Amino acid sequence: MSSTDLRPIPSDYSQWIKEIREIVGMTQAQFARVVGVSYASVNRWENGQSRPNNLAWQRIIDLELSLQENSIEEPNPITNAGESPSLDFSASPEVVSVIAEAHRLAYGHLFNPTFASETSLIDPLPHQRLAVYEHMLQQSPLRFLLADDAGAGKTIMTGLYVREMLARRLIRRVLIVPPAGLVGNWEREMRTLFRLQFGVVTGSDARTANPFVGPESDLVIVSVDTLAGERMFAHLADTATEPYDLVVFDEAHKLSADRQPDFRVRKTERYRLAEAVAGAGADGTRWALPWASQHLLLLTATPHMGKDHPYYYLWRLLLPETLPTYEAFEQFPAESRRRHFIRRTKEELVYFDGSPIYPARECDTLSYELTQGAGSEQELYDATTDYMRGHYNRARVLNRSAARLAMSVFQRRLASSTYALMRSFERRSEKLEDMIERIRDGRLTEEELARQQQRLQSIDDIFETTTADEQMAGEDESDTLEEFEDQALGGVVAHSLAELEVERIKVNSLLEKARNLFEGREESKFEKLREVLEAPEYAGAKLIIFTEHRDTADFLVHRFEGLGFTGQIATIHGGMPYQERERQVEFFRKPESEQGANYLVATDAAGEGINLQFCWLMVNYDIPWNPARLEQRMGRIHRYGQAHDPVVVVNLVAGATREGRVLKTLLDKLEAIRRQLRSDKVFDVVGRLFQGVSIKDYIEQTLTDEEPSQALSRLEGTLTESQVRAIQEKERSLFGPDGDVARELDRLNESVGQEVYRRLLPGYVRSFIEKSASLLDLKIDGDLDSTFRLVPTARLALDPFLSALESHQQGERGRLTVYRPKRASDAVWMHPGEEAFDRLSASVVGRYGDDGLRGSIFTDPYAAQPYLFHIALVSVVQASERSAAPGVDSLSQMPEGAVPEPRLLASRLVGLRQNGDGTVEEAPVEHLVLLRGTADFAPGSEPLAGTARALVKETERFANDVVVGRMVQTHRQQLLDDLDERLVFVARGFDYQAAELAAARARLTERDRAGDHRVRDELARVRERQRSLSAARTNRLDEMRAEPDGIKPGEVEFLVHALVVPSQDPEEMEHYDADVEAIAVEVATAYEESFNAHVKDVSRPELARRAGLTDWPGFDLLSRRPPTGDGPREELAIEVKGRRGHGNIELKDNEWASACNLRGKYWLYVVFDCATSHPRLVRVRDPFGKLLAKTRESTALTITESQILEAAE
The missing domain is CATH 3.40.50.10810 (Tandem AAA-ATPase domain)
Structure with missing residues (x-):
C-alpha cells in the first residue's frame, strides 16, 4: 500500500475500528498485537478518548486491505486470558519460533538494559x-x-x-x-x-x-x-x-x-x-x-x-x-x-580510557591598524564617531533610548565592515527621506513624529537581550536581528523637519565616504584575515568565520569568491530555514575531495544548535558585545567529537579605535585569567561574569566620555581571576562535589564489556528477517552482510511496508541493512524502533499471532519428561485516581462515562515452564530459541497435550500470584521506602506556604490600613488561599499514603505456547551427551588456562547470570587472557562442541546470533575424539564469517567436520 492510500481518520473512527475488529473476530488484546499497540490504546480508541497515530492508522488500513484480499484468516477468539479453544499444538514450529522472536525483539530492553544505545547512531560517553x-x-x-x-x-x-x-x-x-x-x-x-x-x-x-x-x-x-x-x-x-x-x-x-x-x-x-x-x-x-x-x-x-x-x-x-x-x-x-539534579563540568568529562573529551582552547587576538590619510578608513571612522557622539549625547539628554539604539547599530557595524556600515547609512537615509516627505506632504505632523519615537522606546536591543539559540528564521524567512536593526534605524533625536534635513545631509555625506571606501576595496581588516588564511600552521584546515551582520557575511563571501574560492564557501545566516542550514553544514562537513566547502561564513545563527566539531579553527571577524554569544560561538567547535588539540580561536580587533580598545581589553584579560588559572574555564563562565554588566555600556562610554581610559579601568575591575574562582566556588557549594565520572570509569568499563554479550543486533535481527520474510511472501534480494531489499513474491505483499519507508530519502529506501551504518542516510537500519522493522514485526504477529496461541511441538535433548512452555506479557499498573500534579483535577476533564486509565509502571515478557503435574516455574524467555521444532510428533500421542488447556489456567494463576505479585511488591516497596520522607517534605512545604501567606497577608493588611486600597483584591486572594490550604494539605497527604495500595497487577496476556518433549533422535542425543560435553569443556578450559587466562563457565543460566550475562548468552566459556606486551587484555567468547569421535556439529540459533554479533571475539572450539584418551581440539575464530551455512534445519545450523578443519587456526 502506498502512502497515497492513507485515508484521513474519519470522525466516527471509534465505531469504524470496533467494526473492523469484530469482523476479524479479534479481542481488543489480539487487535492491539496486530496493530502494534497496547490493549489500553485500542480501548481508548473505541471509547473515543484518543485517536490512533499515523503508524497505527496505517496498520489498521493494511488490515482492512488484507480482509478485502482474503489474505488473512479470522482468528479464533480467546474467551479469556490463558484459555484458547485452538490450543492444539498444530502450528508450525518455525512460525511459532518467529512469533516468539518478534515479541522478544519488541522488548529488547529486557535482555539488554542499554538497548537504546544499541539501536541508536551514538556510542554514549x-x-x-x-x-x-x-x-x-x-x-x-x-x-x-x-x-x-x-x-x-x-x-x-x-x-x-x-x-x-x-x-x-x-x-x-x-x-x-x-x-x-x-x-x-x-x-x-x-x-x-x-x-x-x-x-x-x-x-x-x-x-x-x-x-x-x-x-x-x-x-x-x-x-x-x-x-x-x-x-x-x-x-x-x-x-x-x-x-x-x-x-x-x-x-x-x-x-x-x-x-x-x-x-x-x-x-x-x-x-x-x-x-x-x-x-x-x-x-x-x-x-x-x-x-x-x-x-x-x-x-x-x-x-x-x-x-x-x-x-x-x-x-x-x-x-x-x-x-x-x-x-x-x-x-x-x-x-x-x-x-533530581546532575551537573558535570567540561573538566570532569572523559572518555572510557580516562582521556579528556574536550581539547584545549587557544584564543589569539590580532589587532589591525586602520588605513590613514584622505578618504581612508580612519577618516570614515572619525567622521562616523563624531556623528554618533553627537546623537548619543542628545539622546541621553532627551531620554531618547530609541535614538541611542540607532547609534548602537552604527557603532557595531562600524567595527564590523565598511560594507555593513554603508548599507546601514543607506537604510538610515531612506528612513529620513521618508519622514521628511511625509511631513512635507502633511501625512506626518511633528507631534505624530514625537509619538512615533515614543513607541520605539519599548524596543529591546536583542543583540544584548537574546542569544543565538533564540533566533530562528521567520515563516517569511526574515532575520530577527536584521528586523531589529531596521526598526532601530528609525530612532531619531530630531524634533522638526529642519533637524531631520540637517541629519539627512550628514548621513548622505557619511554614506558617500563609506561607498567610496568600499568601492576602493580598501579593507585592512580583511587583509588581516588573509594573513590567517595564508598562515602555514593553518594550511588545509577548514575555517569558520563568524560575524554579527548578514551584510558583512555577504561582503566576505563576495571577497572570497574574488580570491578564487567560488564553490568552496558555505554560508549560514538568520534568515535561512533550518533545512537549508543543514544542507550548508553538510556542504562544509564534506572534505574538499568530495567537493565540500573549506570555509563557512556565518552569522550568530550558527552560534547555537549547529555542531561543527569537525572544524578546529574559528575567526571572530567581529566581536559580539554580548559575552554569551562569544561563548556560544566557541561551543560550536569546542565540544565532544573534536579530534584536534588545540582548538584555535582568532579574534580580529581594530585595537586603536575606541570600541577596539574595550574589546581588546576584554579579550586580553580573559586570556590572562586563562593562563593564571591554567584552565580555559574562564571562557565557559564569561556570560556569568558579566551578568548585570553591559559591555555595550562600556563601549558607549568610550564615545560619550572625553577620556575612554575611564571605561577601560572600570572594565578591568569587573573582570578578575578572583571573580572566576568565586563563580567556581559558588557552583561547588550549590551543585555539590564533582569528579564522579572518573571515579566510576572502572565499573563503567566492566559494564560496557558485559553489554557486548547482551546485544541483540545484528545477529537476532538478521535471523528474524531471514525467517519472517518468506512468511510474508517476501524474499531478500541482496547481501545481508551489507545492504539488501525486500522483494514481493505475491501481489500486494510489499505494500504495508512502503509507507513505513517514507520518512527516509528516496535513495535509502532500497538499501536495508542489519548493521549500524556510519550515517543515517547510508541505508535503512533495520532494528526494533525503526518503523520499517516494526512494521515487518507487526505484520508477522498480525498474520500469524494465533499460531503462537495455537502452539507447536519442540524437542529438548536435555529433558527427561514432557513439559509445557509459555511466553506471556505481564504488567503492573498504578490506579490513576488523580492527576500527576497538584491542583489539576483530571477526573473532571474526562469524557462522561469514561474510566480513568491506569498508568503503566512496568511490563515484561516472562517464560513459564510447566510440568505435567501442573507445577510452574519461571524460565528464560529465550529458552524456546534453544529447542528444535519437530513435525514428526503427533500431539494426540502425548497426554500432556490433552490437559494443556486446563493447565494453562494454573500457569495464569502462577503468573498473577507469583511473577506479577513480586513485581507489585517491588514497586510498592519502592514507594514505601521513602514515603515517610516524602510525607515530611510535602507537609513541610504546606507549612512554608502557610507561613508565606501569613506574611503576605500581614504586609497587604498594613498597606490597606495605610490607605493603599489597591491591594484589596490581592488581599482577598491571599485569604482564600489560606482558607483552602488546610484541606489541600489533608487531601494530598492522604493520597500519598494511599499510593502504594494503588499499585495493582495488570493483565496476563499469553503470546506463545509450546509442548516440549524429550528428543528421540539418536544423532541429536549424541550431540548433547553430557559426558562428552564435560570432556570438551575441560579440554577447552585447560587450553585457555595455559595462557594464564581467567576462564568462566557460562553454559548454564545461573552461571551466566553470575557473570553478568543473559541466561543463554550463546557460548559456553568466557576467557580473559592477560595482556601481552603493550597490547590490551584479550577476551574470548568460546562455544565448545564435543564429539565422541568425528562428525558434524550444530550451532543453535542463539549461538549463531552471538557469533554474528561478536565476530572476531567469538571462537568455536570443537573437541573431537572425546571418547578416547587423546581428545583433539580444533579452534575456529569468527565462525560466522568463515562457516556460515547456506541452509538451516529447524533452529540448528549444521557445520561439517571438513568445513571446520578447513577454517581452523
Whole structure:
C-alpha cells in the first residue's frame, strides 16, 4: 500500500475500528498485537478518548486491505486470558519460533538494559551513561534538572532517555520545547541519531487546527515562545489534547522568574508556560491547563546565573509540592537534591580510557591598524564617531533610548565592515527621506513624529537581550536581528523637519565616504584575515568565520569568491530555514575531495544548535558585545567529537579605535585569567561574569566620555581571576562535589564489556528477517552482510511496508541493512524502533499471532519428561485516581462515562515452564530459541497435550500470584521506602506556604490600613488561599499514603505456547551427551588456562547470570587472557562442541546470533575424539564469517567436520 492510500481518520473512527475488529473476530488484546499497540490504546480508541497515530492508522488500513484480499484468516477468539479453544499444538514450529522472536525483539530492553544505545547512531560517553541509566531511568516519575556544561550532549542524553522509555511502554507522548533557534537541531538529532520522527509545530499550524491532536501529535517539537503564545497555548489546553507524558524544556534558565524587593514574583511568559505544564499552579485562566506532565526534564548549562531566586524557581517546577517557597528550598537536603539534579563540568568529562573529551582552547587576538590619510578608513571612522557622539549625547539628554539604539547599530557595524556600515547609512537615509516627505506632504505632523519615537522606546536591543539559540528564521524567512536593526534605524533625536534635513545631509555625506571606501576595496581588516588564511600552521584546515551582520557575511563571501574560492564557501545566516542550514553544514562537513566547502561564513545563527566539531579553527571577524554569544560561538567547535588539540580561536580587533580598545581589553584579560588559572574555564563562565554588566555600556562610554581610559579601568575591575574562582566556588557549594565520572570509569568499563554479550543486533535481527520474510511472501534480494531489499513474491505483499519507508530519502529506501551504518542516510537500519522493522514485526504477529496461541511441538535433548512452555506479557499498573500534579483535577476533564486509565509502571515478557503435574516455574524467555521444532510428533500421542488447556489456567494463576505479585511488591516497596520522607517534605512545604501567606497577608493588611486600597483584591486572594490550604494539605497527604495500595497487577496476556518433549533422535542425543560435553569443556578450559587466562563457565543460566550475562548468552566459556606486551587484555567468547569421535556439529540459533554479533571475539572450539584418551581440539575464530551455512534445519545450523578443519587456526 502506498502512502497515497492513507485515508484521513474519519470522525466516527471509534465505531469504524470496533467494526473492523469484530469482523476479524479479534479481542481488543489480539487487535492491539496486530496493530502494534497496547490493549489500553485500542480501548481508548473505541471509547473515543484518543485517536490512533499515523503508524497505527496505517496498520489498521493494511488490515482492512488484507480482509478485502482474503489474505488473512479470522482468528479464533480467546474467551479469556490463558484459555484458547485452538490450543492444539498444530502450528508450525518455525512460525511459532518467529512469533516468539518478534515479541522478544519488541522488548529488547529486557535482555539488554542499554538497548537504546544499541539501536541508536551514538556510542554514549561515560557521563551520558551515568546520567541516563543510573539517574534518569531510575526515577519515576522523572522530575530532573540536567545541567552539564555546554557541548556535553544533553540532546543525546534526552534522546537516549526517550528511546528507552518508549521501548518500555512507559511514555507515548513527548513534547520538546527549546528556544526557536534550536528547533531544527532537535528535530535533526532525534531523527538521524535515534530514528524518532518528531513533528515541528510552528505558529501557522495553530491557525486552522489543533496541532496537538491527531496521529502526528505524539512526538512534537515547538519553540518555547511559540507555545507560550495565546492561540497555541489554548490548543495545548483544549480538552481534546491528550496529556503529554514527558515534556522537555531546553535552555531552561530562560524560563525566568525572580522575586522583587517588594516580595512580588516577576514571571516571564516562558515561566508561566512551564509552570502550567509542570503542574506548579497557573496564574489565572490564561495559563490554566487541565493536565500536567508526568515526567519533566529541564536542560541547561547555566542553571545558576548569579541570582539565587531564579535558580530556586527552576526547582519549583520540578517539585511544586515539596518546594512551594524559597525557604522550603533552602532547607531541602543536598542528598535529596542530588536525586533530581546532575551537573558535570567540561573538566570532569572523559572518555572510557580516562582521556579528556574536550581539547584545549587557544584564543589569539590580532589587532589591525586602520588605513590613514584622505578618504581612508580612519577618516570614515572619525567622521562616523563624531556623528554618533553627537546623537548619543542628545539622546541621553532627551531620554531618547530609541535614538541611542540607532547609534548602537552604527557603532557595531562600524567595527564590523565598511560594507555593513554603508548599507546601514543607506537604510538610515531612506528612513529620513521618508519622514521628511511625509511631513512635507502633511501625512506626518511633528507631534505624530514625537509619538512615533515614543513607541520605539519599548524596543529591546536583542543583540544584548537574546542569544543565538533564540533566533530562528521567520515563516517569511526574515532575520530577527536584521528586523531589529531596521526598526532601530528609525530612532531619531530630531524634533522638526529642519533637524531631520540637517541629519539627512550628514548621513548622505557619511554614506558617500563609506561607498567610496568600499568601492576602493580598501579593507585592512580583511587583509588581516588573509594573513590567517595564508598562515602555514593553518594550511588545509577548514575555517569558520563568524560575524554579527548578514551584510558583512555577504561582503566576505563576495571577497572570497574574488580570491578564487567560488564553490568552496558555505554560508549560514538568520534568515535561512533550518533545512537549508543543514544542507550548508553538510556542504562544509564534506572534505574538499568530495567537493565540500573549506570555509563557512556565518552569522550568530550558527552560534547555537549547529555542531561543527569537525572544524578546529574559528575567526571572530567581529566581536559580539554580548559575552554569551562569544561563548556560544566557541561551543560550536569546542565540544565532544573534536579530534584536534588545540582548538584555535582568532579574534580580529581594530585595537586603536575606541570600541577596539574595550574589546581588546576584554579579550586580553580573559586570556590572562586563562593562563593564571591554567584552565580555559574562564571562557565557559564569561556570560556569568558579566551578568548585570553591559559591555555595550562600556563601549558607549568610550564615545560619550572625553577620556575612554575611564571605561577601560572600570572594565578591568569587573573582570578578575578572583571573580572566576568565586563563580567556581559558588557552583561547588550549590551543585555539590564533582569528579564522579572518573571515579566510576572502572565499573563503567566492566559494564560496557558485559553489554557486548547482551546485544541483540545484528545477529537476532538478521535471523528474524531471514525467517519472517518468506512468511510474508517476501524474499531478500541482496547481501545481508551489507545492504539488501525486500522483494514481493505475491501481489500486494510489499505494500504495508512502503509507507513505513517514507520518512527516509528516496535513495535509502532500497538499501536495508542489519548493521549500524556510519550515517543515517547510508541505508535503512533495520532494528526494533525503526518503523520499517516494526512494521515487518507487526505484520508477522498480525498474520500469524494465533499460531503462537495455537502452539507447536519442540524437542529438548536435555529433558527427561514432557513439559509445557509459555511466553506471556505481564504488567503492573498504578490506579490513576488523580492527576500527576497538584491542583489539576483530571477526573473532571474526562469524557462522561469514561474510566480513568491506569498508568503503566512496568511490563515484561516472562517464560513459564510447566510440568505435567501442573507445577510452574519461571524460565528464560529465550529458552524456546534453544529447542528444535519437530513435525514428526503427533500431539494426540502425548497426554500432556490433552490437559494443556486446563493447565494453562494454573500457569495464569502462577503468573498473577507469583511473577506479577513480586513485581507489585517491588514497586510498592519502592514507594514505601521513602514515603515517610516524602510525607515530611510535602507537609513541610504546606507549612512554608502557610507561613508565606501569613506574611503576605500581614504586609497587604498594613498597606490597606495605610490607605493603599489597591491591594484589596490581592488581599482577598491571599485569604482564600489560606482558607483552602488546610484541606489541600489533608487531601494530598492522604493520597500519598494511599499510593502504594494503588499499585495493582495488570493483565496476563499469553503470546506463545509450546509442548516440549524429550528428543528421540539418536544423532541429536549424541550431540548433547553430557559426558562428552564435560570432556570438551575441560579440554577447552585447560587450553585457555595455559595462557594464564581467567576462564568462566557460562553454559548454564545461573552461571551466566553470575557473570553478568543473559541466561543463554550463546557460548559456553568466557576467557580473559592477560595482556601481552603493550597490547590490551584479550577476551574470548568460546562455544565448545564435543564429539565422541568425528562428525558434524550444530550451532543453535542463539549461538549463531552471538557469533554474528561478536565476530572476531567469538571462537568455536570443537573437541573431537572425546571418547578416547587423546581428545583433539580444533579452534575456529569468527565462525560466522568463515562457516556460515547456506541452509538451516529447524533452529540448528549444521557445520561439517571438513568445513571446520578447513577454517581452523
